[in-house]
Amino acid sequence: MKFVFVTLFPEQIQAAAGHSMLKRGLDAGLIEMECVNPRDFSMDRHHSVDDAPFGGGVGMVLKPEPVVEAIRAAKAKAPGAPVIAMSPGGVTFRQELAETWAREETGLIFVCGHYEGFDERIYHWVDRKVSIGDFVLTGGELPALMIMDAVSRFVPGVLGKLASAEEDSFSSGLLEYPQYTRPVVFEGMEVPEVLRNGNHKLIALWRRKQALKATLLLRPDMLPAEPDKQDAKLLKEIREELEAD
Ligand SMILES: C[S@@+](CC[C@H](N)C(=O)[O-])C[C@H]1O[C@@H](n2cnc3c(N)ncnc32)[C@H](O)[C@@H]1O
Structure with missing residues (x-):
């Protein structure tokens, strides 16, 4: 390019x-x-x-x-x-x-x-x-x-193997989920346990829910008009949790 x-x-x-x-x-x-x-x-x-x-x-x-x-x-x-x-x-x-x-x-x-x-x-x-x-x-x-x-960032090789532009905010259709690195505890704030337990299915589900939550809170215009079954369930959970807060 x-x-x-x-x-x-x-x-x-x-x-x-x-x-x-x-x-x-x-x-x-x-x-x-x-x-x-x-x-x-x-x-x-x-x-x-x-x-x-x-x-x-x-x-x-x-x-x-x-x-x-x-x-x-x-x-x-x-x-x-x-x-x-x-x-x-x-x-x-x-x-x-x-x-x-x-x-x-x-x-x-x-x-x-x-x-x-x-x-x-x-x-x-x-x-x-x-x-x-x-x-x-x-x-x-x-x-x-x-x-x-x-x-x-979308030209193959520019980001190297370490990062993928496709998973970033906007490209995935949602804002990105929160990311964490070491240490596990910083100034009293702990990395969510689910990210540390090695269960990739649960991690993917948690990330999807957090991406939906961030998008709902910051860019509701980006949410899918007709979410699939899993997203609809996650969005219902998020709305209930927000109401309970
Ligand atoms: C001071 S601006 C000119 C603004 C122009 N008089 C107007 O009111 O639209 C000078 C140049 O900066 C660039 N520029 C300024 N703001 C921009 C923006 N938001 N997006 C893209 N280019 C911008 C454009 O190339 C523009 O010709």
Whole structure:
């Protein structure tokens, strides 16, 4: 999977990708990363990439010529990859999209905005606008890096054998169950006995119940509309326990 960033701040991308799992994936050649800087395509002697908005208003707008030329260069580096503009007004990025892109695409091109955003005509060269949430950041680099991180977790080998992205919150359809490690007792709080007794059937049932409980309490919108028999029974138990508390 190749990630190409159209960005005015390649150092920010390189710094963030130089650690932990992303670095491991890059070093192992499981994922690739390149940056294309619109400033390198600016025609004027000041290498300017932004200009004042027509119609007035505060801030500066990214000019179409250098950004579109940078998108063209990015497309040459990752032929066939969708061009994704980072935009607070885009569709909200979700785990499902991370899985789909990791499965179906061999590359992704992220176009990172800055200042007041893009000249509208740039979107003609964009396949999709994506947001990471209902808030506004100073630039598209962090959103694009977040998406690269989320997609990379589904690229085989990036997480190694020790972890599985499929069992995480959202991928399983529920929030994750609580996890514990040693020590058994910490500041008076004990790891649930069921996790220590080696009965894998009971452990799986406990985890399912805890995942349902966390989802019911924090993200009830994610609960299955028609739970199967076991989930329905567990949910009934959870509701009764909560009422009794
Ligand atoms: C300051 S923002 C521009 C905001 C724009 N004036 C608006 O109101 O939608 C600069 C750039 O940061 C990126 N950005 C900011 N917030 C974002 C978000 N929630 N999701 C994705 N990209 C975002 C976009 O690339 C955007 O062009």
